[in-house]
Amino acid sequence: MSFPKGFIWGAASASYQVEGAAFEDGKGLSVWDMFCRKEGAIWNGQSGEVACDHYHRYREDVALMKELGLQAYRLSISWPRVLPHGTGAVNPKGLDFYDRLVDELLAAGIEPWVTLFHWDHPYDLYCRGGWLNPYSSDWFADYTAVVADALSDRVTHWMTHNEPACFIGLGLQDGRHAPGDKLGFGQVLWATHNALLGHGKAVQTLRARARRPLQIGLAYNGPVVVPASDRPADVEAARLAMFTILPTGRHMWNNSWWLDPIFFGRYPADGWQAFGADVPPVKDGDLKTINQPLDFLGVNIYYQDPTIRAGADGRPEPVPFPVGTAQTAFKWNVTPDALYWGPRFLYERYKAPMVITENGLSCMDWVALDGHVHDPQRIDFTQRYLLAYERAGQDGVDIRGYFHWSILDNFEWSEGYKERFGLVYVNYPTQQRIPKDSAYWYKQVIATNGARLHE
Ligand code: IFM
Numbered sequence: 001m002s003f004p005k006g007f008i009w010g011a012a013s014a015s016y017q018v019e020g021a022a023f024e025d026g027k028g029l030s031v032w033d034m035f036c037r038k039e040g041a042i043w044n045g046q047s048g049e050v051a052c053d054h055y056h057r058y059r060e061d062v063a064l065m066k067e068l069g070l071q072a073y074r075l076s077i078s079w080p081r082v083l084p085h086g087t088g089a090v091n092p093k094g095l096d097f098y099d100r101l102v103d104e105l106l107a108a109g110i111e112p113w114v115t116l117f118h119w120d121h122p123y124d125l126y127c128r129g130g131w132l133n134p135y136s137s138d139w140f141a142d143y144t145a146v147v148a149d150a151l152s153d154r155v156t157h158w159m160t161h162n163e164p165a166c167f168i169g170l171g172l173q174d175g176r177h178a179p180g181d182k183l184g185f186g187q188v189l190w191a192t193h194n195a196l197l198g199h200g201k202a203v204q205t206l207r208a209r210a211r212r213p214l215q216i217g218l219a220y221n222g223p224v225v226v227p228a229s230d231r232p233a234d235v236e237a238a239r240l241a242m243f244t245i246l247p248t249g250r251h252m253w254n255n256s257w258w259l260d261p262i263f264f265g266r267y268p269a270d271g272w273q274a275f276g277a278d279v280p281p282v283k284d285g286d287l288k289t290i291n292q293p294l295d296f297l298g299v300n301i302y303y304q305d306p307t308i309r310a311g312a313d314g315r316p317e318p319v320p321f322p323v324g325t326a327q328t329a330f331k332w333n334v335t336p337d338a339l340y341w342g343p344r345f346l347y348e349r350y351k352a353p354m355v356i357t358e359n360g361l362s363c364m365d366w367v368a369l370d371g372h373v374h375d376p377q378r379i380d381f382t383q384r385y386l387l388a389y390e391r392a393g394q395d396g397v398d399i400r401g402y403f404h405w406s407i408l409d410n411f412e413w414s415e416g417y418k419e420r421f422g423l424v425y426v427n428y429p430t431q432q433r434i435p436k437d438s439a440y441w442y443k444q445v446i447a448t449n450g451a452r453l454h455e
Helices: 031-035 054-067 092-107 122-128 134-151 164-173 186-208 234-245 255-264 269-274 286-290 338-350 377-396 437-447
Strands: 008-012 072-076 112-118 157-163 215-220 298-302 307-310 317-321 354-358 400-405 425-426 432-435
Touching: 008 112, 008 354, 008 437, 031 122, 031 286, 031 317, 054 072, 054 092, 054 432, 072 157, 072 400, 092 112, 092 134, 112 134, 112 234, 134 186, 157 186, 164 186, 164 215, 186 215, 186 286, 215 354, 234 255, 234 338, 255 269, 255 286, 255 338, 286 338, 307 437, 338 354, 338 377, 377 400, 377 437
Parallel strands: 008 072, 008 400, 072 112, 112 157, 157 215, 215 298, 298 354, 354 400
Antiparallel strands: 307 317, 425 432
């Protein structure tokens, strides 16, 4: 058996993308509630107001997960549902929803893996400066304390942030995601520093308050670089490209800018130099706070960045994708080797056990005349990626789990409901759920701990 004993097979979602009930039971506003009201921000003017109505249908959804044999479900908590103003008074009904959801999952034999922050930042905190506010990391720690006190008697697997490069890069630098800002790079790096501090303080808070032994990581995403061949020179060039910050790299897609502070307690020297006067004001002790021991590194991987070979001087040189490279409905390249080289390079550098906290694709799914949803491309895609991940494990990477994105079709941020990522089809007008062919296939993969991938 190539996947280790105890390997976790799951599927993932996020609060704003599935819950709906955006204005119910005392929930406060999030930056996404507000961004969706902005003309032209979201495809067809859609929003997560109803989404998959998971808030009301969670029992049905957990029953489906059980039927599919999921061992774990990665969910996120909506911060403004729990703390409507981001800080201060707790909303008991909001907390109660997660309490019931966790109980339902455990009763079904499914381990909840909880992400504290998957982008739905309380709008009131945004109005107070959001991640730019010097107290923003403390707000996150205080919110973490509330959630830990409520759930850590049952939840043992935690992630702090989901894809911080996205909520800062797309949300504060490019303005394509909520809250839709286009800040200068110095402010972007300052917000990044506060988000990193928030991560560190959340880990400290969880460890201090947890009522059971726990496992903590984050769900990170960043560029995955793949070598053009197995030649050592190409592999070295790709590794270099994956962790080097170039003077032109004034964006959030730099692995070492995020992960070196977390794992090594320092910012990378090349980035510090490249960003010049824009580097953040780091106070004494900040990096120690950020550098908390983690139990795993969660990574969300969908595709690779350009392939890299060693140029004449050994330096990284991009190799264009072949004409006709396969793409998903979202127009993301289908590049299974990303699930080999991403985990391998990250593991070699940071030495943390790896969990793929998201992987999947958007397809043009619809209900066929026979009433089923046939999605052979999702099966083929997932099979190829999982085989690559398995190979990483065989080559020494400590692989601990895999979460498919997503359990349900859901609200895909600026793309609205256009992109369907689910193992389960959602008919939005009726809220009917139909497991796709891939869901039944994944069930077999889980039941055989991956052996089904070789049939
Ligand atoms: O839907 C998103 C998710 O919220 C974060 N990771 C990527 C997914 C697909 O775009």
